[in-house]
Amino acid sequence: MVKQEQEIASRPDNTAFTQQRLPAWQPMLSAGIVIPGFVLIGLAFIGIGVALFVTSQSITVMELDYTGVERTSPCFRCSDPNVKNCVCQLDFSIASLFKGPVFFYYGLTNYFQNYRRYGVSKDDDQLSGDLDSFTSPSDTCSPYEYDSNNKPIVPCGSVANSMFNDTFKLYQIVNGTKKQVPFDGKGIAWWTDYNVKYRNPSVTPLRDAFNGTVKPLFWPRPAYELDPSDPANNGFINQDFLVWMRRAALPDFRKLYRRITEGDYAQGLPAGNYSLEIAYNYPVLSFDGRKKVVLSNVSWMGGKNEFLGIAYLVIGSLCIVMSIIMLIVYAKFKFPEEE
């Protein structure tokens, strides 16, 4: 690099790398850089925050709790675990147009789908249609692996076993008559789940594949009869099943049940009175859980969530405050001496 003298055997290489002289950028945390930096970041954040907040404000959300703990609740009767096949009806009204497409969720609280041993309790091979796993499910499904008669359970495991089985029907009360709001049950699960991850065994009819197996203990119907209305929505590729199998991250969660995209309701739910008919099956009182139904529309950033917007606003302002503080301190202690 500098001088090429005659080489001697053990002379070190004179390169920028070996001599640790690689050109380098040395960021200096001096006030001159930091303060404008903070201001810029603050401004940008406030900008984003405002956008997010506005977006979030435009989203409408409606939550209806139907656990039935309170005596006044229409579902109070159904919350008794001894009552079977209970149906309760929940009335509500929408003051102005609930802009579509409206997403219909069911929500559970205090429900630990992320419980470790619960999450493990499934057999991916079985769910991808592997017939061998039908007859001998994986150990991970234990104790929901075989029933008391030692017949294999399909789909095995705790996750499948505990599948949410309340069903909902939404009616608009138009002039005293109930007009059913059509639900779109297609495409509520991940596309990859439906098309790649979960597979039914290639046996037709499907029910033959399930010969010699039993349905999960808590299920009213076997897997191949989950949706009588749509044969393609049965077995492991039932949309509701797929949604359930995607375990929620937190104990309070909601899961997409249906979308309201069709007919008169494609533009949203018009103002008016509505009635929700709930087939109340799922027991939640044993773990102090709550059940609810959520109606929401979505924006580009997903469902209603004001947090992010606020966070951006707060952090943006904080940056600006910090830059001001630094400026004051800096001005007080530095500037007089730099002259």
Add this chain to the structure above:
Amino acid sequence: MARESEDPAMTKASKVKRQRKKKPKENKTRTVHANILYDNAKGEENPNRHYANNEIKTTKYTLLSFLPKNLFEQFHRFANVYFVFIALLNFVPVVNAFQPELALAPVVFILSVTAIKDLWEDYRRHRSDQEINHMDCLVYSRAERRYVEKYWKELRVGDFIRLRCNEILPADVLLLSSSDPDRLCHIETATLDGETNLKQRQVVRSFYDLDCDFNPLKYNSIIECEKPNNDLNRFRGYIIHRSGRRDALYKENLLLRGCTIRNTEEAVGIVIYAGHETKAMLNNNGPRYKRSKLERQMNVDVFWCVIILLVMCLFAAVGHGLWMFQYGDKRPVFDVLSPEGTDLSPIMSAIYLFLTMIIVFQVLIPISLFVSIEIVKICQVYFIHQDMELYDEETDSHLQCRALNITEDLGQMQYIFSDKTGTLTENKMVFRRCTVAGVEYSHDANARRLAMYQEMDSEEEECTSHGGTLPRRDSVTSHQSARVVLRSQSTKSHRRTGSRAEAKRASILSKHTAFSSPMEKDITPDPQLLDKVNDCSSQMDFMRFHSQPTSQLPSDLADIIDFFIALTICNTVVVSSPNQPRQKVRMRFEMKSPVKTIETFIRRFTPSRLTSGSNNSSSSSLITNRSSNKGCSSLLSSPSAESTLTKLDEEQTPRGLEHAFSPVPPCYDGKGWNLEEGELRYEAESPDEAALVYAARAYKCSLVGRLPDQVTVELPHLGKLSFELLHTLGFDSTRKRMSVVVRHPLTDQITVYTKGADSVIMDLIRPPDTGSSKGKRQKKIVNRTQNYLNLYAADGLRTLCIAKKILSKEQYACWLQRHLEAETAIQGREELLFESALRLETNLHLLGATGIEDRLQDGVPETIASLRKAGLQIWVLTGDKQETAVNIAYACKLLDPEEEILTLNADSQEACALLLEESLHYIQAKFLCSSTEQATKSFHGSFAPFEIYSSSSPSSHSSSHTAAPFTVHRLGLVIDGRTLAYALDKSLEDKFLAVARSCRSVLCCRSTPLQKSMVVKLVRNKLKVMTLAIGDGANDVSMIQVADVGVGISGQEGMQAVMASDFALPRFRYLQKLLLVHGHWCYSRLANMILYFFYKNAMFVALIFWYQFYCGFSGSAMIDQWYLIFFNLMFSAFPQLITGTLDKDVSAETLQQLPQLYVNGQNSEEYKPYMFWMNMIDAFYQSLVCFFIPYFAYADSDVDLFTWGTPITTLALFTILVHLGIETKTWTWMNWLSIAFSIALFFTVALCYNASCPTCYTPSNPYWTMQRLLQDPLFYLLCVITPLVALLPRYFYRACQGTLFPSPVQVGRQLDKLPAETRRNILSLSRVKVGSPLSPKPPFLSLTKPSPEVCNKKDQRSFPGSKTSQGPVLQTVQQSGRSPLGPTDTERGLSDLYTLLPTEIDTLPYTKDAPPLSGGPHPPSSQDSECLDKTLEAADLSLSSWITSTPLLTQTDSVQLKLPPDGDSQCVTYTRSSEEGLKSDHSVHPAQRTEQAADQSLHTIL
């Protein structure tokens, strides 16, 4: 014949065995028989069968044993065991958290990386073993009756091997025969100890006189020797001949494996030790393992991590138990029964969960930290190796890191212990001046010549032109005699002095001979002395012709000629000719002296050995084990001891005066003596010897040949004289002298020439009887010589005294008898020989003394100055005498003329105790008052422009209430070896340390190697500081080994120090860059990396911990297990390695220009214990942010577990990388690349992983998750805000700190940013006028500006050993001390402040906890003032007492603490002697005067 001889040999062997049974002591020996005797016998009968063969195997593993053995070794590391335990835990179904196979991955990865590294190293060892084992050597085969070629590995103990010139020895061989006429064999031991001079080895005595070639078939002796050991310098044993005679074996008979045969055409020997039992192999103990301070600290924090881990697990377990408990019997739908279908009790599940959590949180213990540290250290070592500035062109050597794992210790040193000779000085001895018979010959021309070299040194460093024609010629022409400069043609330029290129060339040319730079060789003689020598020798020549006894020579002239003869022959210098560097000049010279009688002629020409048999009757009584069967076996002819005796017998017969000439040997070297004297080259074992021989040659008294029994000297007019060398009593460090016993060819007297340290020789001088005039003259000579010696020492010259002694024949016979007994003794031979030497070296006649200059190495004063500025305490431990050491210390700025010197010389334990006590009192009395001002001043003045210390003052604030900070005064301590021995006693060591640590520099003279190591150990253990020992010679080895970091100088004194060291430097001055730059960098890089590692792991693990609150403490993780496991191993691994390797907090230039920045490492400022916790807190904060921002952002949504967890992982990765970015000080393209690579790697892996297998990776099954996330705008929004929020506090803190109260290092960094020009200006300005208000910035926060009051409080010194003084105490004392002083004190304080603005920092800017010597604080009491009074009384007392002073020249102000020699007196005094030395050209600094005056007034007032 061999058959015949076998039987007696066998019986002998059995006898030996029987003997061995009788004497259990002899079990420590090995018996070696010749193998050829047992060629026909089966393996079992060979008595040598138990000994190791010569095949070496340094590999650790075989193909089969590799896996188990390597694993076993790796599991010695606790961390590995831990991780394997965790991985195995995963296989237990109840507690498993991850897929068991996956959990094994990191462990397997780490283990296999290490295993592959080990395998590779082992393979390399195997390859080199193979190579060595398959080298050829000549082994005697009985079947073929000749030497046949065999592989080294086939060699066995007891084989005869023939060695040819330049062959490498395959094993340790006993030399039985040599083609050399003198029965010598020369070997080069460079590979063993690095010494380049040739060593002579002698054929075993019994085989000494063989005329014919050695015939292995006739050999039937048995060798008994020591068991294999690793002492290169020791070999003892004896050879038992068939006749039953025993001959002793010495190390001179043993040729060691690895050495090279030189100068000897052929040699034959028998293998004694082979293979792994050779001394070379036993010495070969691989690299050393030391644990650095940083690593020790790190291990503590790893331990804390374990605690944190357990606490977190426990917390989770309890939480889980409660969570389970709350459900009671109501079993929720998501509950999972145990495999048996029964419900688990909360307690049981809590216990299981505890184990699960350990698995989940395992990352908290940084598995990859250990591996990463190793990688980073290897890179650091690589960079240190590669540094151009640590490369010495002349020797073509660069720094070697021999210990790979303590690089960062280099940045934390606090004490440096340095050897002097060869370390600070060049160890190039140059004859400077001498005194003979009481007359001083100042050698002015020589002084000018040396000065010229010095000048050229500095000149040519600046101008880069070819320096070959620079004015050295002037120095030559200025000489009066044209022929005096004997310059070797081959080395036109000189090594250390020419321009770089010249020097390089010269070094290549003169590489073969050590100690032969022209500077050392070209001595300019003193004209007066030269005349005298000429005069004297011509007179002697005249006298010889006229057969006058030489005793008529005037005694001063006789002394002169004796002096030079002594210089020439009293050494072990070997002569060689430069044209064939390794060819020893080997010839005997015919004397010019006429042969007087034909009888002498005949006798002389008949080898005396052959006649010895006839007249040994008179001496047979002296030698008991002597052989009587001379006639029957020429093989076992007389040993040289006998011949010596024979000669003694001859002496008893009257003989002529002039008979001194030697027999012409049978193998007269045919080439003849046609070489010019100037071309002779001297190979010496020590540079002193060479210097003296060259000096004598300048006076034309040159050594021309050396044989074991004869030295040939050429004298002017007299020609070549051969001195019969009767004995050489080698140099040893206890005697500190060497002697030769010769028969003087002119006087025919047996003469002893002794050369040694003045302190010992002067004691051995025969006390002159004061009666005669001769005696008076003698006394005068002794006195004057002593004066000159002092003078030399004051000049920093190494002094040697030369003395002689003439033995009468009776005396000699008497001494010889006992000496021979000692020589042949088998037990305690060394001790006996030592005593024998002591008996001989008495009643000497002083001839003169020499002063040898040992020049300082380049840049030593600057290096010392900058190391000291860096806050390092430098102690010099030397074996030199006190005066020399002190003066060298002045020369290299270790001692400052302005500072006072405490000299401790005591004769007894009690005296030493008193001296130390007094010194302590003195220090207290003197510095009690001024210290605070000084401290204040140093805070202000040290580096005011950039407040290097103003920011470190808070730390002394904080520590002042825990322990008194300890200040270093402007004091130097000089202590001699004897006093040191007392001071190192258990009872005194604390006091000694208390004194020594308050002195700025400490100089231990006359210290033995053991004392050196004891001092280092003492300081290291008692003061709990990091110590570095640097030295170049074997005497420094123990000190180097004891210190935290041992540095060896690969200089001229062999490799022993280097072998023992952790780092080997070519020059002392490289220490500066090694410590200040590389040490600093290594430390700060590693410290930051370790902290970062802790942070990173904690931050990542805490994410999962927070999640436990939302999953019922069930050990569930939202982060996919793949990410969890590979996060540390892959995604975040590279940037930190790059930063840990390349980051430079401050540039090398600034670090060297501002040595104060080194304090950073000394105080461990990059990694203090609290920083671990700060980092942990920050980690927890950051993880909270990274957890809860996504938590709230995804609250009330239908997000699933891993779609939510993956952004968290990503955010954590971003945060961690940006965090590293904040901590990275220099961004090279590699940093950018590594960070980009990390991010790219994460996304690539994630995308591939999430696309690879739809049904695998249970339970997370993350198919298409990442792909979906990338389409989600929320993900990007999170990626922007979360890292920012997480890092805002740290960034804000750093920004504030960087601008508002920067640490010294940050100031240095800011300096780096300035344009080069400005920076140079600022730095030069700050050096010239430190303390000037150059800076626009006074200390930023006025809080930290130490007001005097504050300083007084915080600047308390502890007086260990007496009491711990806390704030109030000191204040009292100070006031009481101040009141009588009045204005004087303040005046001085002011003068200090203004005039003594520190060129050095007196107060160490760091505070060290004083050793806990005594308990709590004393209340301010009268006791203290009493104590002070006592001190002052003592001071008063000192005024009245008289004291001797050593002639310290340049020092203007010294304090002498001395005891009366009897030592029992309680009257210990010290006095202030402000003397002007003999050369008082040194002007007293005005400030010094003020201080002096102030002090004197102090005394007078009291």
